[in-house]
Amino acid sequence: GAVVSQHPSWVICKSGTSVKIECRSLDFQATTMFWYRQFPKQSLMLMATSNEGSKATYEQGVEKDKFLINHASLTLSTLTVTSAHPEDSSFYICSARRRTSGEGYNEQFFGPGTRLTVL
Amino acid sequence: AQSVTQPDIHITVSEGASLELRCNYSYGATPYLFWYVQSPGQGLQLLLKYFSGDTLVQGIKGFEAEFKRSQSSFNLRKPSVHWSDAAEYFCAVGAPLRYKLSFGAGTTVTVRA
Numbered sequence: 001g002a003v004v005s006q007h008p009s010w011v012i013c014k015s016g017t018s019v020k021i022e023c024r025s026l027d028f029q030a031t032t033m034f035w036y037r038q039f040p041k042q043s044l045m046l047m048a049t050s051n052e053g054s055k056a057t058y059e060q061g062v063e064k065d066k067f068l069i070n071h072a073s074l075t076l077s078t079l080t081v082t083s084a085h086p087e088d089s090s091f092y093i094c095s096a097r098r099r100t101s102g103e104g105y106n107e108q109f110f111g112p113g114t115r116l117t118v119l
Numbered sequence: 120a121q122s123v124t125q126p127d128i129h130i131t132v133s134e135g136a137s138l139e140l141r142c143n144y145s146y147g148a149t150p151y152l153f154w155y156v157q158s159p160g161q162g163l164q165l166l167l168k169y170f171s172g173d174t175l176v177q178g179i180k181g182f183e184a185e186f187k188r189s190q191s192s193f194n195l196r197k198p199s200v201h202w203s204d205a206a207e208y209f210c211a212v213g214a215p216l217r218y219k220l221s222f223g224a225g226t227t228v229t230v231r232a
Contacts, residue, residue, distance in 0.1 A: 004162075006162075032218050034218075034219075034220075041227075042224070042225070043209060043222045043223060043224045043225050044163075044209070044222045046219060046220075049218065049219065093162055093163070095163075097218055107165075107168065108218075108220060109165075110155070110162045110163040110164075110165075112161055112162040113161065113162045115160065
């Protein structure tokens with residue numbers, strides 16, 4: 001159990017276009033989903049935290065108008081990179097926190113990631 | 120705020136040899152601690168976690184980690200590595216009742232035949 005999927009797994013787009021990435025918890029309800037960005041050979045940088053039905057909380061330095069996050073249901077969150085530019089090329093990973101208590105309270109389950117390349 | 124330091128950027132180990140990856144954390148109380156592994160182009164897989172209790176934690180793929188409060192460390196070990204263990208390893212810390220994880224910079228493990 002606790003599987004998180006992302007779609008697409010990779011995407012190539014032209015500069016100036018928008019790209020939507022989906023993150024789904026397949027077999028559990030996720031009260032909170034997280035979006036990370038990872039540059040080559042670097043660690044994960046948290047971009048934003050989204051709770052179902054409420055606005056996302058963005059980390060300092062992350063442009064909320066550029067990276068639109070929607071958490072429409074307990075199993076789906078989307079990240080839209082608007083007006084993408086080459087510097088937005090990166091590996092985007094989502095994670096989901098399962099709706100539970102006790103030891104599972106803080107555990108996040110990660111998706112396989114989406115490779116975005118902006119030409 | 121919590122933070123994580125992984126002192127070793129890159130470790131090369133022979134197949135069959137033992138492996139130890141270091142992780143030091145900074146947090147005012149007992150944190151939640153995690154080790155994740157990432158293969159190239161893939162997401163993160165949880166190897167093991169520590170929340171409380173026994174300070175020696177067993178994980179998947181033959182990995183274990185030991186929480187040492189006095190040293191603020193959570194080092195990962197494997198007695199005998201396999202070529203498939205070549206990957207990037209991340210240590211992460213989370214504060215209890217908070218949802219954010221802070222990741223270390225990662226350690227790249229190369230396994231030579």
